[in-house]
Amino acid sequence: MTTTPWWRGAVVYQVYPRSLMDANNDGIGDIPGIISKLDYIASLGVDAIWVSPFFKSPMKDFGYDISDYRDIDPIFGTLADFDELIAKAHARGIKIIIDQVLSHTSDQHAWFSESRESRDNPKADWYVWADPLPDGTPPNNWLAIFGGSAWEWEPRRCQYYLHNFLKSQPDLNYHCPQVREQILQEVEFWLQRGVDGLRLDAIIFCFHDKLLRSNPAKPEAERRGRGFREDNPYAFQRHVYDCDRPENLEFLESLRTLMDRYPGTVTLGEIASEDSLKTMAEYTAGNSRLHMAYSFELLVDTLSGTYIRETVETLEKNLLEGWPCWAIGNHDVVRFMSRWGGKDQSPQLAKTLNALLFSLRGSVCSYQGEELGLIEAQIQQHELQDPYGITFWPRFKGRDGCRTPMPWNHTETYAGFSQVKTWLPVPSAHKEQAVSLQDNDPSSILNAYRQFMHWRKDQPALRLGDIAFVADADNYLVFKRHYGNDTLLCAFNFSAQENTVTLDTTYQLQAVVGHGCATTSGLYERLTIPAHGTVIARVM
Structure with a gap:
């Protein structure tokens, strides 16, 4: 008889560490704060925690710009704190999945500091460098997701470097064998510390077209790629040369070989390509690449049963060997009760949407606050932290509205998250949905979530069917x-x-x-x- 892997049909609770709980009262959440809330998380009945990045970083993109893959940023704690988190989570039967941002680093990473100095240093080829065109312009038309050209001029080398996100997030050159070898070593550092899995951020961006061919234009009617706004010029192109290249599959196979040396560990890939459902099938094929993948296909603005059916059936048709993972909210999109809840924000609808998510075939990612039915926070321009929102204001207000601190206690100034002013404001509407109000209310969204989750554990038809x-x-x-x-x-x-x-x-x-x-x-x-x-x- 074969044993079903723990992650098949699992519910993974996503923790955004800046906003779960502040243990040292500096206004920012931290790893000791997560530890202090493990009993609460265990009460939800989830199987694992996905912790968004906590690595050393200048925080230009709040941890998705890593300057040291093997260290904890001091605002979040220490390696000893992380080891304690793993031990105490495991003692409660909860797995730990960590974000790994493998396609790019911070421009303050030691590797980039060396690479940018000259064209002949030991790490000269560790990032994507290119000469300008004869007129001095960038080598092609590639665009950055956060706005503008994906190329930034570096006067030390008299070359451009590639950045698919912020200019402070230079892309690693995966065509360089040394880079691939080093990245696997960075991953193994955390596997050796006992993590149970990796959520792979922006995994389609590891490889680029070696010939640096320009992307073709996309017709106006098609400028709605999942995860990319149609008012962002990034949506004006078909992204066929700057990401999701065939070479990526070979790297995923080498990553899987590493993971297989640590039985019970899992990879979860974030997919946001031109055809995400097709890419999910490719990236999980053959039991030799990713274990599972999720996309932005259910993170859409409009709730439709017909759309959900079409999306799931399309994936089921293509995903012959892999395993799906579904999410209807995360740290990058407006909270689902604001997108899908309509004007009345019905608590009963929140219960139903959570039940729907937990009933789909596959594994599930549930974002912190969804168990409370939180709505999107309204952030004023002067309060913005997200560089994405700062660039595209006022048409797009960024991602801060779904990243505000968790409301634990409705009677406290900062909702029990901290004793000092928080890095993002706590909306008064969130205090009305605080854990302290919902915890002992049998009819609350929180207790409906708990009840369904604990019942689901004994329903193999929902977990595996x-x-x-x-x-x-x-x-x-x-x-x-x-x-x-x-x-x-x-x-x-x-x-x-x-x-x-x-x-x-x-x-x-x-x-x-x-x-x-x-x-x-x-x-x-x-x-x-x-x-x-x-x-x-x-x-x-």
Whole structure:
């Protein structure tokens, strides 16, 4: 008999360390703060924690610009703190997944400091350098996601260097064998410390086209690539030469070989390519690349049952060997209750959207605060921290609104996150959704989350089963999950009115008590789903 890997069907709770809990009262969250909240996280019933970057960094992009892959930034704590986090999480049965930002470093990394000095030093080829065109302009038309050209002039070498994000985030040159070897060593440093997995940020950006060919233009009607705003010039191109190159697959195989030396560890790739679903299938194929991947396909602005069905079915058709992971929110997008919740921000809808996420086939990433139904914080221009928002204000206000501190206690000035002014403000609306208010309320979003999660652990059909869709419309979705001899019918109503849905056949159902199910046992050709409600019933 084979043992199912722990990460298949797991729920991974994403922690943004700046904003979970401030243990030393400097206004910024830290690793000791995470440790102090492990009992709370364990109470949610999740399987693992994904910790966003905590490495040494100048924080131009809040940790996604690493200056030392093997050290903790002092604002977050020490290596000893991290070792304590692993030990105490493992003692509670919780795995630890860390972000690895492998495609680029900070311009303050020692490697880049050496590389930029000359064209003949030992690390001269560790980053992507290119001569200007005869008129002095950049070598091609590649653009940076955060605005402007992806090329920055370096007077020491009289060359341009590539940066797909901020100019302070130069891209590593993965065509250089020494870079690939060194990066695997950086990864292994954390595997040796006992981490259980890696979330691979921007993993499609490791390789670039060696010939530096310019990207083709994208027609205006198609400028809506997942994760990229249509008012950002980055969306004006088809990104076929600056990322997602074929050579990347060989590197992923070498990374997988390393991971296989540490049994039980997992890789989770972030995918935001021209065809993310196709790339997810490629990057997880053959049981020799990534273990699983997730994309921005469900991080869209509009909630639609039909869209969710089309997205999942497309991936199921292509993902023959790999394993999917789904998210409806994270640290890069507007919180799902503000995107999908409408004007009334119904607590019942928050419960249903969490239940929907936990019922899809695959693993799940659940972002801190989603268990409370938090809405997007409104950040004023003078309060902005995110360089993305600062560049594109006022059309785009950046990502700060989903990164504000967790509200622990509604009676405290800074919601129990800190005793001093916080790095981002705590909205008054978040205090009204604080853990202290929801913790002992049996009908709260938080306790619905906990109840569903603990029930889900004993439902192999939800954790591991197949998925087959039954009915859909913009305002509802119905599907079956099947594993072994067990089949569950899962129905979700996104509208503020009761919905009666015609099923694809007659079902004999047995209600699953305690999960919003309005049915009783019996035969059903039509199913009534309460307003903003969830129905889960066992098919007999």
